[in-house]
Amino acid sequence: MKKHNFSAGPSILPQSVLLKASEAIVDYNNTGLSLIEISHRSKEFVDIMENARSLALELLGLEGKGYKALFLQGGASMQFLMVAMNLLEKRAGYLDTGAWSAKAIKEARKLDDIYEVASSAEANYNYIPKGFDIPSDYDYFHCTSNNTIFGTQMKTFPKTNIPMVCDMSSDIFSRTLDFSQFDLLYAGAQKNMGPAGTTLVVVKEDILGKVSRDIPSIMDYKSHIKAGSMFNTPPVFPVYTSMLTLEWLKGLGGIAGIEKENDKKATLMYSEIDLNPLFKGFAAKEDRSKMNATFNLVNENLKETFETMLKEAGISAVNGHRSVGGYRASMYNALPLDSVKVLVEVMSELETKA
Numbered sequence: 001m002k003k004h005n006f007s008a009g010p011s012i013l014p015q016s017v018l019l020k021a022s023e024a025i026v027d028y029n030n031t032g033l034s035l036i037e038i039s040h041r042s043k044e045f046v047d048i049m050e051n052a053r054s055l056a057l058e059l060l061g062l063e064g065k066g067y068k069a070l071f072l073q074g075g076a077s078m079q080f081l082m083v084a085m086n087l088l089e090k091r092a093g094y095l096d097t098g099a100w101s102a103k104a105i106k107e108a109r110k111l112d113d114i115y116e117v118a119s120s121a122e123a124n125y126n127y128i129p130k131g132f133d134i135p136s137d138y139d140y141f142h143c144t145s146n147n148t149i150f151g152t153q154m155k156t157f158p159k160t161n162i163p164m165v166c167d168m169s170s171d172i173f174s175r176t177l178d179f180s181q182f183d184l185l186y187a188g189a190q191k192n193m194g195p196a197g198t199t200l201v202v203v204k205e206d207i208l209g210k211v212s213r214d215i216p217s218i219m220d221y222k223s224h225i226k227a228g229s230m231f232n233t234p235p236v237f238p239v240y241t242s243m244l245t246l247e248w249l250k251g252l253g254g255i256a257g258i259e260k261e262n263d264k265k266a267t268l269m270y271s272e273i274d275l276n277p278l279f280k281g282f283a284a285k286e287d288r289s290k291m292n293a294t295f296n297l298v299n300e301n302l303k304e305t306f307e308t309m310l311k312e313a314g315i316s317a318v319n320g321h322r323s324v325g326g327y328r329a330s331m332y333n334a335l336p337l338d339s340v341k342v343l344v345e346v347m348s349e350l351e352t353k354a
């Protein structure tokens, strides 16, 4: 039986996508060949890559606006360095909202000066700092739209005249935003788009080519743009599966369509956390993530009972990250509302038992 999969990443994908992807592993579109045993230069794969790239721009509403979509390797973690290599000349401003943004800062500092415009580290990142200034002479501003580990999410983004870069690994394609306010965004596929192994980068071309360093070719966005996202052999299976997920999303009415479902899931989840006296939410209410809900048991003595009940209900992977503890329910695009209903039922059943 399929479990209710609340994994934070790699995470749940639509069942129809998994079925189609698995067929392609054995025989891609009745070609008599597996997708993973054909050339990435074949028409079959070039079409997949082009379709994936244009679907990404279409869903984000960025077609014809000077952006390019790339499917790269090395995870979002490699983007921490690649962003700095391509954009950092003197100084950049970073917003520190969690473990991932702290890592982005750490890597960029290896190249040049990084200024933390604000940080919520002192409160174990349970809120998003607001009201900070971004100096207008910096090379760029970097933020993290959703903090996967802590369960906070930026609801608004600062207005700035310098390029804005955003790590959207855990909430890309989950909510409507004016994506043209960002000049570069990136997201590891494995949270909301596909299997691990590829990272989507969407970059506005006119911000590139402004730094004086000699960027190694494979780290240079321009090499990848020039090569149509095939500078080297791309991760064919993760790109194909991501393409299938993007098609699935388009079929549901795109981001606006899935946002309605995501809102229902988050509302249900947080109302249980707030109404049930056995639980306490971790993140500040106004900054709560609609993708990752973090919460704790008020009374640790109920831990074993609760976890046994979760298991019996077929609920998987709601354990919290080691730096926060407690529980984390990740409610990515492919998680059905019904799974949240089952989790909430278990939580309220615990209340009747306790």
Ligand SMILES: *Cc1c(COP(=O)(O)O)cnc(C)c1O
Pocket (backbone or CB within 6 Å): 009, 074, 075, 076, 077, 078, 100, 144, 146, 147, 148, 167, 168, 169, 170, 188, 189, 191
């Ligand atoms: C998971 C995650 C990362 C790291 O992604 P990798 O692909 O493992 O490098 C970075 N940023 C955020 C916000 C994440 O959720």
